[in-house]
Amino acid sequence: MSKLAIHWFRRDLRLADNPSLHYAAQNGPVTPIFILDTVNNTQKEFNLGEASSWWLHHSLNSLNESLGDRINCFSGDPLKIIEQLISAYEIESFSWNRCYSPWEIERDTKIKSLLKDNDIEVKTFNASLLWEPWEILKDDNTPYKVFSPFYRKGCLKKHAGPREVVEKNDYSFSDKLASSSDIDSLNLLPKHHWKDKLNKHWKIGEESAMEKYIHFRDNGLTGYKEGRNFPAQENVSVLSPHLHFGEISPHQIWFDIKSACPEKDVAHFHSELGWREFSYYLIYHFPFMCTENLNKRFDKFPWSENHDFLLAWQKGKTGYPIVDAGMRQLWETGYMHNRVRMIVASFLVKNLLIDWRVGMEWFNDCLCDADLANNTASWQWTAGSGADAAPYFRIFNPILQGKKFDPDGEYTKHFVPELKNLPSKFLFAPWEADDSVFEEAGINYGEDYPKPIVSIEESRDIALKAYDQIKG
Ligand SMILES: Cc1cc2nc3c(=O)[nH]c(=O)nc-3n(C[C@H](O)[C@H](O)[C@H](O)COP(=O)(O)OP(=O)(O)OC[C@H]3O[C@@H](n4cnc5c(N)ncnc54)[C@H](O)[C@@H]3O)c2cc1C
Numbered sequence: 436m437s438k439l440a441i442h443w444f445r446r447d448l449r450l451a452d453n454p455s456l457h458y459a460a461q462n463g464p465v466t467p468i469f470i471l472d473t474v475n476n477t478q479k480e481f482n483l484g485e486a487s488s489w490w491l492h493h494s495l496n497s498l499n500e501s502l503g504d505r506i507n508c509f510s511g512d513p514l515k516i517i518e519q520l521i522s523a524y525e526i527e528s529f530s531w532n533r534c535y536s537p538w539e540i541e542r543d544t545k546i547k548s549l550l551k552d553n554d555i556e557v558k559t560f561n562a563s564l565l566w567e568p569w570e571i572l573k574d575d576n577t578p579y580k581v582f583s584p585f586y587r588k589g590c591l592k593k594h595a596g597p598r599e600v601v602e603k604n605d606y607s608f609s610d611k612l613a614s615s616s617d618i619d620s621l622n623l624l625p626k627h628h629w630k631d632k633l634n635k636h637w638k639i640g641e642e643s644a645m646e647k648y649i650h651f652r653d654n655g656l657t658g659y660k661e662g663r664n665f666p667a668q669e670n671v672s673v674l675s676p677h678l679h680f681g682e683i684s685p686h687q688i689w690f691d692i693k694s695a696c697p698e699k700d701v702a703h704f705h706s707e708l709g710w711r712e713f714s715y716y717l718i719y720h721f722p723f724m725c726t727e728n729l730n731k732r733f734d735k736f737p738w739s740e741n742h743d744f745l746l747a748w749q750k751g752k753t754g755y756p757i758v759d760a761g762m763r764q765l766w767e768t769g770y771m772h773n774r775v776r777m778i779v780a781s782f783l784v785k786n787l788l789i790d791w792r793v794g795m796e797w798f799n800d801c802l803c804d805a806d807l808a809n810n811t812a813s814w815q816w817t818a819g820s821g822a823d824a825a826p827y828f829r830i831f832n833p834i835l836q837g838k839k840f841d842p843d844g845e846y847t848k849h850f851v852p853e854l855k856n857l858p859s860k861f862l863f864a865p866w867e868a869d870d871s872v873f874e875e876a877g878i879n880y881g882e883d884y885p886k887p888i889v890s891i892e893e894s895r896d897i898a899l900k901a902y903d904q905i906k907g
Pocket residue numbers: 663670671672673674675676678679707708710711712714771772773774776777780798802804805806807809810811813814817
């Protein structure tokens with residue numbers, strides 16, 4: 436057997452724009468490996484959730500098809516697995532595209548040393564971020580904590596822009612290694628029947644990701660800047676899980692969309708990719724924030740532990756229709772629209788006073804796009820404890836948000852069908868309707884649909900008083 440050129444697939448489950456794969460292929464066939472890391476994640480509560488695990492299973496299958504069934508799967512501790520590969524095979528080169536979670540950086544640093552100590556050429560590449568987090572610093576060499584200067588001054592004005600897209604070649608892949616397993620042996624498919632619903636909503640893999648992107652560019656991009664706030668409109672790309680698993684790269688999107696129109700929508704779409712960069716940037720520079728408040732004042736916040744409230748929130752039975760619609764969209768589809776994510780997160784943290792980490796854990800389990808960086812930064816942003824965060828005293832009002840962003844109730848009625856006959860003017864505040872309205876709509880209020888679990892005004896006052904205790 437000739438010496439192996441190993442490419443380690445991680446969150447780059449694609450052939451196009453894959454710098455490490457391209458490098459590994461320069462002298463002949465590549466040996467593609469995937470390792471399910473079951474030991475190193477120090478943020479255990481944010482380990483691969485059920486929806487992500489389901490996605491990964493299908494994404495690996497799709498990738499493996501493109502590789503002509505040559506993927507080599509392993510499960511366990513990557514360091515030990517790579518040690519075994521080193522002793523079993525002659526390895527010419529070993530490469531991967533970088534990941535940025537704190538625990539992945541720590542693990543990869545050790546693996547790099549192991550390979551170097553064994554005189555194996557090891558190379559790592561950028562494949563999933565437009566700007567490396569360590570390249571963007573303020574004039575005083577400290578990291579940004581506010582999005583606008585980070586993006587406008589740090590990223591956009593940086594002399595070297597994002598790297599060019601790497602063209603896909605006709606790569607060839609070596610025969611499977613005797614010591615490897617197949618994808619099924621990774622046991623990624625959850626036992627839960629819940630996953631069966633997800634099949635209806637998604638087409639997974641590199642080809643589908645590109646098709647979805649093109650569909651969005653040609654049909655949803657016009658009007659994106661405003662339309663992205665309205666959950667019933669098709670003005671968002673729904674590319675987040677594809678981006679998370681690297682079925683498409685931000686570089687492919689960034690450059691291609693540049694030539695699209697209108698300019699203001701393109702610029703806004705670019706800036707949302709910028710928010711994604713900012714999340715990765717934050718957890719790179721402040722790794723503790725994946726589990727701890729970035730703003731330490733929040734360490735003293737008197738969070739409540741109300742299991743009944745949490746359950747009502749998770750099940751979409753809070754009595755606030757826009758909140759319930761969002762939570763049910765999550766449960767039905769493994770996705771939630773960004774505007775509604777902000778509404779439900781604010782409701783959990785500020786009206787139910789439940790710790791943002793509890794909400795983040797539920798999102799981590801249910802979202803197909805669950806992403807340590809985006810999930811951490813967004814939850815802390817909503818809670819008010821994060822970088823450039825929404826001030827704690829700014830509390831989303833689910834009634835006004837519903838009226839403004841789902842004016843016809845299309846989104847809410849789709850996910851809360853028991854309210855479909857309620858006249859629109861009561862949809863976001865059903866308690867304002869009298870008995871005859873419910874009778875006419877055929878709704879047994881309190882039975883078919885719950886009454887509010889908390890009063891918005893009272894819970895808001897309690898939250899503000901709690902905040903007064905820590906604001907210093
Ligand atoms: C409480 C909360 C938790 C979240 N958790 C996650 C998560 O686990 N994973 C995740 O990918 N996103 C998360 N987000 C951010 C955002 O909601 C999603 O990225 C977005 O809704 C994905 O839909 P889309 O692909 O249609 O977005 P589009 O509007 O089409 O945007 C394109 C891409 O830009 C990025 N993006 C867009 N908005 C944001 C944002 N506000 N912050 C960071 N990146 C953004 C995403 O990668 C997205 O796919 C969270 C937001 C909130 C408020």
